[in-house]
Amino acid sequence: xxxxxxxxxxxxxxxxxxxxxxxxxxxxxxxxxxxxxxxxxxxxxxxxxxxxxxxxxxxxxxxxxxxxxxxxxxxxxxxxxxxxxxxxxxxxxxxxxxxxxxxxxxxxxxxxxxxxxxxxxxxxxxxxxxxxxxxxxxxxxxxxxxxxxxxxxxxxxxxxxxxxxxxxxxxx
Numbered sequence: 001x002x003x004x005x006x007x008x009x010x011x012x013x014x015x016x017x018x019x020x021x022x023x024x025x026x027x028x029x030x031x032x033x034x035x036x037x038x039x040x041x042x043x044x045x046x047x048x049x050x051x052x053x054x055x056x057x058x059x060x061x062x063x064x065x066x067x068x069x070x071x072x073x074x075x076x077x078x079x080x081x082x083x084x085x086x087x088x089x090x091x092x093x094x095x096x097x098x099x100x101x102x103x104x105x106x107x108x109x110x111x112x113x114x115x116x117x118x119x120x121x122x123x124x125x126x127x128x129x130x131x132x133x134x135x136x137x138x139x140x141x142x143x144x145x146x147x148x149x150x151x152x153x154x155x156x157x158x159x160x161x162x163x164x165x166x167x168x169x170x171x172x
Contacts, residue, residue, distance in 0.1 A: 006032065007063045008064055009036040011089075025157050029162070030165075038069060051080070054082075063085055064085055070087035073085060078107040084168065092104055092105070092125060109137050114142075117135060118144050120149025122149060122150050124150065
């Protein structure tokens, strides 16, 4: 049974317009998508806004987002159980600050739903070896990466959203 909704939060720029290619691609695959505007600042402070946007649909919905939006969704998923979680270019650490990956994924063991992570292998916000180590902290996760791709999936949006649609169909 497919999820009733997919909720996606934007990156740190706060612009949901940057999510339109993802939303349109998922809609073409028959999924209902809502874009969640998030306040700027610390991810922990944005969790209540994400929670409010999802409302009573959390348990039946797939939540996620690009970069900052995915981090916010992951924090929410550690508190309450969504149907599934989709993390697009998860910001594991700031460029040059790889040591932050441990703290940024401390909540991962508490995420009980299925998780799909999509990332570029050249993402300056997620050194690939550290991302693979972080995924091991998730009880039920799948990681899909693309060589030579940085922070963002626009260059592979159709292939990436095929992965998301397949994940939702298979795992929810």
